[in-house]
Amino acid sequence: MSEIVNPEELRELLGAPMPRAVTKERLSLHPRDREWIAASPFVVIGTSDADGHCDASPKGDPAGFVKVIDDRTIAVPERPGNRRADGYFNVLANPHVGLIFMIPGRTETLRINGRARLVRDAPYFDDMIVKGHRPILALEVEIDQIFFHCGKAYLRSGLWRPETWAPDALPPHAHLVKEVQADVTETLEELETYYRPENYEVKLYQG
Numbered sequence: 001m002s003e004i005v006n007p008e009e010l011r012e013l014l015g016a017p018m019p020r021a022v023t024k025e026r027l028s029l030h031p032r033d034r035e036w037i038a039a040s041p042f043v044v045i046g047t048s049d050a051d052g053h054c055d056a057s058p059k060g061d062p063a064g065f066v067k068v069i070d071d072r073t074i075a076v077p078e079r080p081g082n083r084r085a086d087g088y089f090n091v092l093a094n095p096h097v098g099l100i101f102m103i104p105g106r107t108e109t110l111r112i113n114g115r116a117r118l119v120r121d122a123p124y125f126d127d128m129i130v131k132g133h134r135p136i137l138a139l140e141v142e143i144d145q146i147f148f149h150c151g152k153a154y155l156r157s158g159l160w161r162p163e164t165w166a167p168d169a170l171p172p173h174a175h176l177v178k179e180v181q182a183d184v185t186e187t188l189e190e191l192e193t194y195y196r197p198e199n200y201e202v203k204l205y206q207g
Helices: 007-014 019-023 031-039 086-093 123-128 152-157 173-180 188-195 197-203
Strands: 042-048 054-060 067-070 073-077 096-102 109-119 138-149
Touching (some): 031 067, 031 109, 042 086, 054 086, 067 123, 086 109, 173 188, 188 197
Antiparallel strands (some): 042 054, 042 096, 067 073, 073 138, 096 109
8 A cells, every 4th residue: 555645745646736726716606606506405514523523414405495695605504303413513613614515417516615603593594494494503604715616526426327326225224224223222114114205204394
C-alpha cells in the first residue's frame, strides 16, 4: 500500500484543476441556484463535531422544502425522525456544514458550504408546513461557498437509470434491522408490520 501523506503529493497525483473548476465558486445565490433549490426534494447534510467525528444526514420533503431566506441564507426543516440528532449535536459544537442538493434524473448537483445554527421557531416556519405539520426546528445555513458540481459520479454509477437498479440485492429493511441489531426485541413479523410502507408513511410527519 502506498499512502498519500501530504498536499504536494496529492496535487502531483491529481494534477492541476481546470480553471473553470476553480472559478465556479460563488458567495451568494444566483437566481438559477434558487430555482435548483426549489426543484430539489432531497439534500444530504454533512457535519462534524469539534473532534472531527462526522455525520452525513439525508433530508427530504416535497420539492422546494428548503427555504431561501435571502441571497446568503437558507433553512432546512426538520421532521420527526429517530431522534438521534447526530448532525444537530455536531452543529452545536462546530457550525461548519456541507450540503448537496439533488434533483431526480439530473446528474449535476448543487453544493453549498457554510455555517449553520439551529432555530426552534421563526416566521418562515409557516411556509414549511407539510400535511398540516410545522417543522420541529430548522437548520439555518449562512452560505460561504456555492457551486454546481458536474455529473460524472452519477454517469459512472448509473444512479438514475432504472435498468441499473437492483432493490432486491439485499433483504428488506426489517430483515436487515433484525440481523444487524443484536438488541432488537421485536419479532421479524412485528418489524415487517412496522416498516410496511402503508404503516410507516403514516408516521412521516407525526413522529
